Amino acid sequence: MTMKEKILEAAEKRVRGVGFAEMSFRDLARDVGIKSASVHYHFPTKPDLGEALVTRYAEQFKEELDRIDQIELRAALDAFVGLYSKALVLGESICLCAVMGAEAIGLPENVNARTKAFFEMNKAWLETLLTEHGVEHAAETANLIVAALEGGMIVASTSKNRAIFEQVAEAAIRCVAN
Amino acid sequence: MTMKEKILEAAEKRVRGVGFAEMSFRDLARDVGIKSASVHYHFPTKPDLGEALVTRYAEQFKEELDRIDQIELRAALDAFVGLYSKALVLGESICLCAVMGAEAIGLPENVNARTKAFFEMNKAWLETLLTEHGVEHAAETANLIVAALEGGMIVASTSKNRAIFEQVAEAAIRCVAN
DNA sequence: CAATACCTACCAACTGATAGGTAGATGCAG
DNA sequence: CTGCATCTACCTATCAGTTGGTAGGTATTG
Incomplete structure (x- = not known):
C-alpha cells in the first residue's frame, strides 16, 4: 500500500468517526507515521483530501455494487442493504457520505x-x-431506500442500537x- | 428574549449549518453582541451548550407535534412531514438532530x-x-419514516435539490x- | 541532474477555557 | 431610609493547545 493510500485509509476512518471538520492533518500524520507537512505533499489542501476521500469511497462502493447479482430482486435488495450494514460499526463509524452529507452546508x-x-x-x-423487476414508482422508491438507510444509520448510531437500522432496512x- | 435564549438561537443556526464541531464560542459571542467569556458564563462548557441546544430543540418540536390533529391518518402524516420540511432550508440548515446524529460518535x-x-x-x-389507525408493523414503519426523513434531508441538502426530500417523504x- | 518523498521549523489564526475585575441591581439588617 | 453585602451579567486579558498551510532543506532513487 502506498503512503497516499495509507493516508486516505486513515482519513476515512477518522472522518467516518468524528467528522470532516474534526479530522486534522496532524492526526493523519501520526496515524501513518509521517509529519503533517508530508501529508500536505500528497494532498495540498484539506478540500483536496476530502475530494479524494469521497471519490475513492464511491469507487470502492461502485465495485461492490457491480458484484451484486441483480437476477433475484429480493436477494439483490438484501445484498444492497448488506453493503450499508457493513458500513455501520456502532461507536466507530457510519457511512462516509452520511457524515459528509450532514456537514454539506x-x-x-x-x-x-x-x-x-x-x-x-x-x-x-437501485x-x-x-x-428491471417491474416495480412501480422506481425512482421515488430508490430515493426512499437510500435516504432510509443513511438516516437509519444515523439514528442507530446515536442510539447505539443496531436493531433500529435493521428494522428500517426491513x-x-x-x-x-x- | 433573554441573552441565554439569544445564544441558543444563534448556536442552533450555526450547528444546523456547519455542525457542532465547527461552531465556536467566539462566533456565538459575535452573533449576539457579547464576549466569548460571557458565553461561558451562561454555558460553562461546550457539552453544556450542546445539551441545552438539543433539549430545547426537542421541546419545541414536541410542542408542534402536540398541535397535530391525529384524527385523519393521511393529514396527520402530512403534517408530520411538514415539520421536517420546514427544518430543511437548502444551503442554510437541516434538522439539528440529523447533524448531531451524524457527528454522534x-x-x-x-x-x-x-x-x-x-x-x-x-x-x-408516529x-x-x-x-391507532390499525396500521401493521407500526413500530418498524415509524422508524422507517423518521430515518427516511432525516436521511432524505441529508441527501437533498447535499444535492441542493428539494425535490429529493419531497419524493422520499411521499x-x-x-x-x-x- | 532532477524528480520523489519525506523532513525541520515556523506562522498566523483560532480553539475552549480560566482568572480576575466591574457596574448595576437586589436583598436585608440596623 | 441607609448602608453594606451579595448576586447577576457582563468585561479584559490571557492561557496552552491545535489548526491548515508554507518555506526551505535533505536523502534516495532512476
Whole structure:
C-alpha cells in the first residue's frame, strides 16, 4: 500500500468517526507515521483530501455494487442493504457520505459534488434494479431506500442500537414488495 | 428574549449549518453582541451548550407535534412531514438532530442522550398514530419514516435539490397506505 | 541532474477555557 | 431610609493547545 493510500485509509476512518471538520492533518500524520507537512505533499489542501476521500469511497462502493447479482430482486435488495450494514460499526463509524452529507452546508463545493455523485450512483443502481423487476414508482422508491438507510444509520448510531437500522432496512424493503 | 435564549438561537443556526464541531464560542459571542467569556458564563462548557441546544430543540418540536390533529391518518402524516420540511432550508440548515446524529460518535455522551431522546420521541409519536389507525408493523414503519426523513434531508441538502426530500417523504407515506 | 518523498521549523489564526475585575441591581439588617 | 453585602451579567486579558498551510532543506532513487 502506498503512503497516499495509507493516508486516505486513515482519513476515512477518522472522518467516518468524528467528522470532516474534526479530522486534522496532524492526526493523519501520526496515524501513518509521517509529519503533517508530508501529508500536505500528497494532498495540498484539506478540500483536496476530502475530494479524494469521497471519490475513492464511491469507487470502492461502485465495485461492490457491480458484484451484486441483480437476477433475484429480493436477494439483490438484501445484498444492497448488506453493503450499508457493513458500513455501520456502532461507536466507530457510519457511512462516509452520511457524515459528509450532514456537514454539506459548511463543506467545500468539490467535496459536496462527490458526495452528491455517491448518492446519485446508489439511487441509479437501485432504480435500474427496480425498473428491471417491474416495480412501480422506481425512482421515488430508490430515493426512499437510500435516504432510509443513511438516516437509519444515523439514528442507530446515536442510539447505539443496531436493531433500529435493521428494522428500517426491513421496512424499506417491505415497501418494494408492496 | 433573554441573552441565554439569544445564544441558543444563534448556536442552533450555526450547528444546523456547519455542525457542532465547527461552531465556536467566539462566533456565538459575535452573533449576539457579547464576549466569548460571557458565553461561558451562561454555558460553562461546550457539552453544556450542546445539551441545552438539543433539549430545547426537542421541546419545541414536541410542542408542534402536540398541535397535530391525529384524527385523519393521511393529514396527520402530512403534517408530520411538514415539520421536517420546514427544518430543511437548502444551503442554510437541516434538522439539528440529523447533524448531531451524524457527528454522534465524536460527541459528548450527554449530547447524544438528548439526540437519541429526540428520535425516540418522534418514533413514539408516529407509532401511536399508526397503531391507532390499525396500521401493521407500526413500530418498524415509524422508524422507517423518521430515518427516511432525516436521511432524505441529508441527501437533498447535499444535492441542493428539494425535490429529493419531497419524493422520499411521499414514498415513505405511500408505504403506510400499503 | 532532477524528480520523489519525506523532513525541520515556523506562522498566523483560532480553539475552549480560566482568572480576575466591574457596574448595576437586589436583598436585608440596623 | 441607609448602608453594606451579595448576586447577576457582563468585561479584559490571557492561557496552552491545535489548526491548515508554507518555506526551505535533505536523502534516495532512476
